[in-house]
Amino acid sequence: MIEDDVYRASSQYRYWSYTKESLARIRQNTNDLASERVRAAFHRAHTAHPAHSSNSHNAVSAGDADADAMEIDVDVDVETLTVDEELKIVEWGCSKIMEMGEAMNPRIPSHIVATAIQYLRRFYLTNSPMTYHPKQIMTCALYLATKADHFYISLAKFVAELANLSEDDVKAPEFLLLQGLRFTLDVRHPMKGLAGGHIEMNVMADEGRLGDISKATGSAKRIGTAADHAKRLLATAAQMTDAYFLYTPSQIWLAAMMVADRELVQIYLHNKLSELSSNEATTSLQQKLMSTISACASLLESYRSPKDDASQRKEIKRIGKKLTVCQNPEKMDIVAVARAKAAEKRGGKDSDVGKALKKRKLERDMMDKDGDVFGPDLRNVPGSGED
Amino acid sequence: MDEEDSVGANKCPVCGSDPRTHPGLRFKINTKCYHRICEGCVDRHFSSGKAECPVGGCHVSLWKREWRTQTFEDLKIEREVEIRRRVTKILDRREEEFETKRDYDDFLELREELVMNLVFRTDVAATNRKLKEYAQANGIKTDPTDGPEPGAKAPRRKDMAPDAADQSGLIKGLKRIVIPEAKAPYDPFMGMPRTREYYEVKESYITRVRGKPAEAMLAGGYDFAQYMDESLLRAFAGLGVFIEDEMSARDNTAIPVPGPT
Numbered sequence A: 001m002i003e004d005d006v007y008r009a010s011s012q013y014r015y016w017s018y019t020k021e022s023l024a025r026i027r028q029n030t031n032d033l034a035s036e037r038v039r040a041a042f043h044r045a046h047t048a049h050p051a052h053s054s055n056s057h058n059a060v061s062a063g064d065a066d067a068d069a070m071e072i073d074v075d076v077d078v079e080t081l082t083v084d085e086e087l088k089i090v091e092w093g094c095s096k097i098m099e100m101g102e103a104m105n106p107r108i109p110s111h112i113v114a115t116a117i118q119y120l121r122r123f124y125l126t127n128s129p130m131t132y133h134p135k136q137i138m139t140c141a142l143y144l145a146t147k148a149d150h151f152y153i154s155l156a157k158f159v160a161e162l163a164n165l166s167e168d169d170v171k172a173p174e175f176l177l178l179q180g181l182r183f184t185l186d187v188r189h190p191m192k193g194l195a196g197g198h199i200e201m202n203v204m205a206d207e208g209r210l211g212d213i214s215k216a217t218g219s220a221k222r223i224g225t226a227a228d229h230a231k232r233l234l235a236t237a238a239q240m241t242d243a244y245f246l247y248t249p250s251q252i253w254l255a256a257m258m259v260a261d262r263e264l265v266q267i268y269l270h271n272k273l274s275e276l277s278s279n280e281a282t283t284s285l286q287q288k289l290m291s292t293i294s295a296c297a298s299l300l301e302s303y304r305s306p307k308d309d310a311s312q313r314k315e316i317k318r319i320g321k322k323l324t325v326c327q328n329p330e331k332m333d334i335v336a337v338a339r340a341k342a343a344e345k346r347g348g349k350d351s352d353v354g355k356a357l358k359k360r361k362l363e364r365d366m367m368d369k370d371g372d373v374f375g376p377d378l379r380n381v382p383g384s385g386e387d
Numbered sequence B: 001m002d003e004e005d006s007v008g009a010n011k012c013p014v015c016g017s018d019p020r021t022h023p024g025l026r027f028k029i030n031t032k033c034y035h036r037i038c039e040g041c042v043d044r045h046f047s048s049g050k051a052e053c054p055v056g057g058c059h060v061s062l063w064k065r066e067w068r069t070q071t072f073e074d075l076k077i078e079r080e081v082e083i084r085r086r087v088t089k090i091l092d093r094r095e096e097e098f099e100t101k102r103d104y105d106d107f108l109e110l111r112e113e114l115v116m117n118l119v120f121r122t123d124v125a126a127t128n129r130k131l132k133e134y135a136q137a138n139g140i141k142t143d144p145t146d147g148p149e150p151g152a153k154a155p156r157r158k159d160m161a162p163d164a165a166d167q168s169g170l171i172k173g174l175k176r177i178v179i180p181e182a183k184a185p186y187d188p189f190m191g192m193p194r195t196r197e198y199y200e201v202k203e204s205y206i207t208r209v210r211g212k213p214a215e216a217m218l219a220g221g222y223d224f225a226q227y228m229d230e231s232l233l234r235a236f237a238g239l240g241v242f243i244e245d246e247m248s249a250r251d252n253t254a255i256p257v258p259g260p261t
């Protein structure tokens, strides 16, 4: 279908859609790498101040260093976060973003908060909370989302709304975050689709195309209630789960409707698809669609807010404590690094002029070489078409 | 022409005015019979439309606008230049249009021959006929006064190939006409279809949105149809995209970049 190809052209499909397995594999991989780094960092920190333990050893020979390393490694083995714990921490960051958005004056619209949350989730696919704590990233994610989705707040105003935060705290991780997002800022949300679907359901009911559900049986009220419920789900459950990675926005809003009113979605989809054309292809599409949407719906239903669950709150607290222990000790202070870079740019101007020119030339050459800065042909988007 | 010269080059052959007695007297000529008369006579004879040349014995009929000031002192030159101008205007071909240099040279020779025919009044009728045929076949307007009758189709000779550059067959060795393939109009969507399959924005939908517009929609120029289209596109873009299937079909071993590398 043409609309499907429109979605296939989006960066959300091309870069941020995964199967359950690949999602798990990527997270495991990120976790492994980060854990390794944390251990290595702890080990180095230990050998740097060996004062009491292995002073004599080091003095004797450098050749023994490797053997030492093994020994010490065992000594300082830190307990790192597991994939699940990392995920919990990220979810905690997401809920914080939501709170920030609500507390802000003017209140940040929910679709922008949702964008920020998706930024955070995408970022932590390839970065571990052990490397960068979510509280360093989340304000930046929210601020970036306001910029990307045309809800202008000045940085000064934004910072004033948040306690204990400097402008640099918000600004500094921006490039890091963009890098983690692979410079794709477009997030396709299901909310707008829900609005369109809501209207279509109403129209179909009015025209008697929704079977038993018609104006006479109070369709508007029923659909309205379901849509409200779905809207709430999209703002919470859809953000706090992996729905965006696993399903398309159309499937997500239909799933949210299904959680609210299963029968309504069934009748609606059945009637809509058979109106399109009634051949075998549509029946198989319909079956497949129903099973996919049901799967998405159960994913949405599985979400429990930590607010109304004491054990989850406790769990978060435990992970938070664990994280303060296993946070990578070498991890630089993002703000300090950004400041140093800015200072470097301002200072050493004279010596850097030649270098800067050279760099610019190099960049230009690169640009010439790869004329593909705007991405592939619309038509030839991989995955579109027959496959 | 010749008798004029002997009688007194500067007198008007019609009214007899002489520039020596009438300072500022100006003469005009025409390119049909090349008689030269004074401006006053032109005004007198041609103000009321087409008339015969007033010079004795000449019956060429002319319009007033056909009289013009002389460019060259020598009327013979004036006439030859005029003929050349007319012939080259009709036989107007550039070297690139010919298959070979030889063909172009042949064309130049042919043109020169036709010009000289007219200049020396040999074969005038045949030469003029050739030119006229050529002009008609190639859609060239020769004389605005007696151009081809409106609606007259350019005569096409049966033995000529339809893509021959000169349908009258006068000029040989022209390159065939290659009609360039029509370029499709520019399509910013690069061939992506703009129709929709899952939905159609019907009037009933638009009325529905118009019923309870949000605040932003009350702004002037707000297009409800556009809003509806966007909402419905968002609602169904990707409905039939099953990520589980499509992503596992794609090579997902490269971590962490599942997209095209």
Ligand SMILES: [Zn+2]
Pocket (backbone or CB within 6 Å): B012, B013, B014, B015, B016, B017, B037, B038, B039, B040, B041
């Ligand atoms: Zn006169």
Ligand SMILES: [Zn+2]
Pocket (backbone or CB within 6 Å): B033, B034, B035, B053, B054, B055, B058, B059, B060
């Ligand atoms: Zn005359």
